[in-house]
Amino acid sequence: MTYQLETAQHPEKLRRVAIDPVSRVEGHGKVTILLDEQNKVHQVRLHIVEFRGFEKFIQGRPYWEVPVMVQRLCGICPVSHHLAASKALDVIVGAKKLTPAAEKLRRLMHYGQMLQSHALHFFHLCSPDLLFGFDSDVTKRNIVGVAAAHPEIAKRGVLLRRFGQEVIRVTAGKRVHGTGAVPGGMNKSLTIAERDELLKDIYHIVAWSRDAVRLIQKVHIQDPGLYNSFGIFRSNFMSIVGHNGDLDFYHGTLRARDDNGKLIFDGVDYQEYDRYIEEEVKSWSYMKFPYFKSLGKEHGWYKVGPLARVQNCNQISTPFAEHERKEFVDYAGGTPMHAPLAYHWTRMIEMLHAAEVIKELLHDDDLLSDNLMVEGERKMEGVGVIEAPRGTLFHHYRVDENDLITMANLIVSTTNNNQAMNEAVRHVAKRYLHGREVTEGLLNHIEVAIRAFDPCLSCATHALGKMPLAVELVDPEGQVIHSLSRS
Amino acid sequence: MSQTFILDGKTISFADGQTIMQAATQAGVFIPHLCYHPDFKPHGSCKLCTVKVNGRQTASCTMRAIAGMVVESDTPEINAERLALTQMLFVEGNHFCPSCEQSGNCQLQATAYHLGMMSPHFDHFFPNRAVDASHPDVLLDFNRCILCSLCVRASRDVDGKNVFALSGRGIKTHLIVNAKSGQLADTNFTLDDKAAHVCPVGVILKKRRGFAVPIGERTYDKQPISATAKAVAEER
Numbered sequence: 018m019t020y021q022l023e024t025a026q027h028p029e030k031l032r033r034v035a036i037d038p039v040s041r042v043e044g045h046g047k048v049t050i051l052l053d054e055q056n057k058v059h060q061v062r063l064h065i066v067e068f069r070g071f072e073k074f075i076q077g078r079p080y081w082e083v084p085v086m087v088q089r090l091c092g093i094c095p096v097s098h099h100l101a102a103s104k105a106l107d108v109i110v111g112a113k114k115l116t117p118a119a120e121k122l123r124r125l126m127h128y129g130q131m132l133q134s135h136a137l138h139f140f141h142l143c144s145p146d147l148l149f150g151f152d153s154d155v156t157k158r159n160i161v162g163v164a165a166a167h168p169e170i171a172k173r174g175v176l177l178r179r180f181g182q183e184v185i186r187v188t189a190g191k192r193v194h195g196t197g198a199v200p201g202g203m204n205k206s207l208t209i210a211e212r213d214e215l216l217k218d219i220y221h222i223v224a225w226s227r228d229a230v231r232l233i234q235k236v237h238i239q240d241p242g243l244y245n246s247f248g249i250f251r252s253n254f255m256s257i258v259g260h261n262g263d264l265d266f267y268h269g270t271l272r273a274r275d276d277n278g279k280l281i282f283d284g285v286d287y288q289e290y291d292r293y294i295e296e297e298v299k300s301w302s303y304m305k306f307p308y309f310k311s312l313g314k315e316h317g318w319y320k321v322g323p324l325a326r327v328q329n330c331n332q333i334s335t336p337f338a339e340h341e342r343k344e345f346v347d348y349a350g351g352t353p354m355h356a357p358l359a360y361h362w363t364r365m366i367e368m369l370h371a372a373e374v375i376k377e378l379l380h381d382d383d384l385l386s387d388n389l390m391v392e393g394e395r396k397m398e399g400v401g402v403i404e405a406p407r408g409t410l411f412h413h414y415r416v417d418e419n420d421l422i423t424m425a426n427l428i429v430s431t432t433n434n435n436q437a438m439n440e441a442v443r444h445v446a447k448r449y450l451h452g453r454e455v456t457e458g459l460l461n462h463i464e465v466a467i468r469a470f471d472p473c474l475s476c477a478t479h480a481l482g483k484m485p486l487a488v489e490l491v492d493p494e495g496q497v498i499h500s501l502s503r504s
Numbered sequence: 505m506s507q508t509f510i511l512d513g514k515t516i517s518f519a520d521g522q523t524i525m526q527a528a529t530q531a532g533v534f535i536p537h538l539c540y541h542p543d544f545k546p547h548g549s550c551k552l553c554t555v556k557v558n559g560r561q562t563a564s565c566t567m568r569a570i571a572g573m574v575v576e577s578d579t580p581e582i583n584a585e586r587l588a589l590t591q592m593l594f595v596e597g598n599h600f601c602p603s604c605e606q607s608g609n610c611q612l613q614a615t616a617y618h619l620g621m622m623s624p625h626f627d628h629f630f631p632n633r634a635v636d637a638s639h640p641d642v643l644l645d646f647n648r649c650i651l652c653s654l655c656v657r658a659s660r661d662v663d664g665k666n667v668f669a670l671s672g673r674g675i676k677t678h679l680i681v682n683a684k685s686g687q688l689a690d691t692n693f694t695l696d697d698k699a700a701h702v703c704p705v706g707v708i709l710k711k712r713r714g715f716a717v718p719i720g721e722r723t724y725d726k727q728p729i730s731a732t733a734k735a736v737a738e739e740r
Contacts, residue, residue: 077635079643081714086603110712190719194602197718205718419637420711 022443025051025060036460046472048463050446056453061446063439063467064302072425080106080416083425085196087412090429091473093137095194096130096185097405097430100267101412104401106200108288109416111393118386119202122188124267125378126197127403128371129184131266132222134406135323135368136181138471139229140174143361147236151465152458170232173225177368180215180222184375187211202390212379219376223337226369230341233365237358238348248357248441248448248466251276252318253309254325255433257287257404262331264338264370266404272329273309273319278353281309287402290411296428304435307428318436321408322470323363328353333366335373341366357441357469364471405430407471431472441466507571511555512578516569524564524575525553532737534730535577536586536615538593538704539652540565544661547653550593552586552615587619595626598633598647599705605714606706608722612650614729636681638689641711648706649679655708658699667693679707 025031028051037047051060071090075083084102088095100123107115115123145158148167157165164171182192187207189195197203237244255273259265262272271285271293285293296305297314308317319325328346333339345354345362378384401412408430415424431438445466449459508515511528518527523546528535539550546565553564556576564577576582593599593612601607636644651670656679659667667688671680683690693699700708719725727735 079635079637079711079714081712082603082605085605085715089602195719196715199715200712204716205721420643421635421637 022058022061022447023439028060031059034455034460036463046467048442048467050450050463052450052455056450056455058443058446058451061439061443062302063435063442072427075422075425078422079420080109080414080422081200081420083414083422084198084200085194087427088194090427092193093473094130094134094406096126096189097403097410098412098427099189099195100127100198101401101403101405101410102414103198103200104268104403105399105412105414107401108399109396109414110200111395112201112391113393114391115202116386116388116391118206118383119389119391120267121378121381121383122203122206122389123198125207125375125384126185126188127267128374128378129181129188131181131371131406132226132368132375133178133181133185134471135364135371136174136177136229138406138468139233139361139364139368140171140177142471143468144170144174146461146465146468147233147361151462152456155457155461158461173229177222177225177229180218181371184215187215199390201392204389206386206389207384209385212384215375216379219372219379223369223372223376226365226372227337227341230362230365230369233362234341234344237362244358245354245356247462248445248469249355250437250440250444251355252320252437252440253281253312254320254329254353255309256321256326256329256409257402258330264326264330264333264342264367266326266367266371268403271402271409274329274353276353276355278328281311287411288400290400290402291413291426294411294428296432302435304432305428306435307433308436319433320437320470321430321433322360322406323367324354324357324360325408326404327363327366333370335370335377338366338370338373341369357466360469360471407431407473408433429473431470434470434472438467438470438472441469507569509569509571509573509575511575518569522569524555524557524567524569527569528564528577529733529736532734533577534733535564536618536729537565538611538615538650539654541654541702541704543698543702544654544657547657550589550650550652552589554582554585556582583619587621588625590616590619590621591623591625593650594621594624595628596631597649598630604648604706605709606648608717608719608725610706610724611704611729612648614724617724618729633678636686636688637711638687639693639711640689641695642688642693642700643709643711644681644688645707645709646679650705651677651679652704654702654704655679655699658702659693659697662698665692665697665699667691667697667699 031051031053034050034052035047047064049062049064050058052058071087075086083106084099087102088099090098141160144163145160148163149158160171185195186192189197197205253273253275255271257265257269258272259269271287272283273281275281282293293310294307295310296307298305306318308314309319327342333342345366398415403410410430411428413426414422417423442463445462449462453459508517511533516527516531525535525540535553537553539547540553548563548566551563554561555564557567557573601613607613633646653670655668656670659665666682669680669682670677672678680686681688681691695710
């Protein structure tokens with residue numbers, strides 16, 4: 018039903034409502050809704066309006082520049098791009114297996130990023146909706162409002178993120194856009210002082226992460242009617258899983274399941290991702306629409322990210338997060354949970370896991386080792402895949418004999434979720450807007466559905482708090498008949 | 505060293521034949537520069553080291569010190585001109601510090617920081633310059649060339665190879681490789697050449713080692729470029 022809402026039969030006869038830009042998400046996008054005279058919804062689209070061009074302009078550049086250059090795609094999770102590119106280039110320089118120190122330092126950097134990004138998303142961007150209600154007073158529905166009403170929660174959000182950023186700083190040299198990973202390994206290890214500084218804080222970071230899981234679990238369970246159904250759609254899902262099917266953000270093989278949890282493929286070496294995944298281009302968005310080749314465009318789309326990962330893995334290797342995963346799986350009743358708002362719950366389980374892994378790594382002396390680089394037989398092509406905060410991230414490069422990039426293909430996490438986000442907003446539009454007068458609170462419902470996926474719409478820019486939002490109702494002749502705005 | 509001149513109110517000693525730049529550096533006083541290198545005959549082309557001697561502008565790297573002269577260097581007026589020159593160098597080429605492997609080791613970037621440059625100010629030219637990756641060990645990224653001619657002088661005067669030259673005139677001046685094909689692979693250039701190690705920016709680069717030095721340990725992470733003169737003075 019909602020799939021049909023992608024394109025209206027006679028758009029020229031419909032009024033257009035635009036949410037432009039979508040606020041409290043990373044990057045810039047807009048939603049357009051076409052309504053008839055009875056306010057019935059005929060078309061809903063999430064448009065990604067930015068054009069970046071990274072795949073093109075890195076062609077002709079030396080390959081060792083790429084991990085530092087491509088991370089500029091994003092200011093929130095640059096580490097994901099930095100590491101995915103480094104992993105692809107590891108293949109090219111013949112570094113089949115990194116030194117233990119290099120791999121653990123990269124993991125530390127990545128899990129630090131997972132912690133900071135998840136904290137940012139949950140506390141800064143989404144907690145206002147979850148704590149105050151989707152159509153609560155718009156002047157208080159922001160992080161400043163949270164700080165006033167729940168100062169301890171807001172403070173923890175800030176400090177959790179700060180800790181994650183510090184982990185990145187000591188491994189990459191800077192909190193944002195560092196240089197730690199290089200093809201074949203790392204350029205720095207930790208000093209004892211850097212490690213000890215992080216060890217001072219890690220125990221309460223783990224404790225606060227446990228509290229965050231409890232908080233979202235309580236919010237979710239208190240209103241199952243809303244949280245289990247808001248924007249719900251069924252879909253396939255995909256992630257990488259590590260050794261023995263463990264939840265793993267840094268390395269593993271590709272696993273995909275259908276909406277009932279049945280395996281579509283498993284144990285796939287991501288060097289061969291293009292045998293399993295294809296991308297479709299649509300004229301109305303700069304973001305592509307990936308799908309599983311075996312299922313085709315219409316049935317092969319999927320979701321990625323925390324909700325996919327936590328339900329795709331066999332288990333989580335750290336005790337507190339594994340306990341929380343089991344609670345989540347029990348709550349879902351043994352079948353995959355598809356409710357978009359369950360992303361928040363699983364995201365906090367992942368944040369807890371990241372904190373626990375950081376704690377384990379900080380007790381490993383390999384982090385202090387200077388044995389950081391390996392190399393081997395040079396290859397001309399490599400693929401790097403990582404689980405970024407928002408989902409599976411693919412970097413694929415070809416390099417010529419003179420060391421210059423000749424081809425790049427990036428499938429970023431949010432691209433994998435493109436169709437899924439469109440589905441969610443269509444369900445919400447149908448459920449909440451259909452036949453009703455459009456209000457700011459109702460439009461925020463659309464944004465709440467998008468935010469659940471934590472999209473990074475440009476993988477670069479950052480829209481925090483009260484973004485300017487303008488909504489106009491335009492009649493078929495182009496006359497504005499009703500408008501709402503906030504600034 | 506009994507002769508002296510005055511530089512920004514400070515008495516500087518010098519020996520016969522020394523330039524203002526040489527004497528100032530020996531005394532630990534930094535004068536911004538890009539085309540000057542102590543190992544080579546001065547070129548006087550970048551004009552960043554311009555000072556006022558007895559009220560008249562001159563390049564301090566080429567002007568010999570004279571007893572009793574009064575030199576102004578670190579003044580708001582001269583530094584504003586240096587800043588404008590630096591900004592013009594940035595917009596003439598493609599200097600993308602965020603992804604440049606010389607970031608932190610680059611004299612142009614360090615000089616921009618020293619002069620308090622906050623933006624390029626002028627419109628970017630965005631020239632279309634290809635890289636030369638033909639050599640097995642060295643990459644040439646012409647996008648970053650500031651025409652200091654240090655590689656030209658090093659290859660000609662020290663290596664005896666004449667691998668590099670400046671071609672064209674005025675705004676069209678550009679660095680070329682002396683080979684029929686124009687490719688570095690078709691010259692006898694090697695990594696041991698002096699010319700491989702004098703580039704103040706990020707044109708001549710050893711391949712496959714970019715970003716090997718972590719942030720915090722790069723040349724200008726440890727000290728600003730203005731401290732280089734002090735280091736010379738302390739070595740003496």
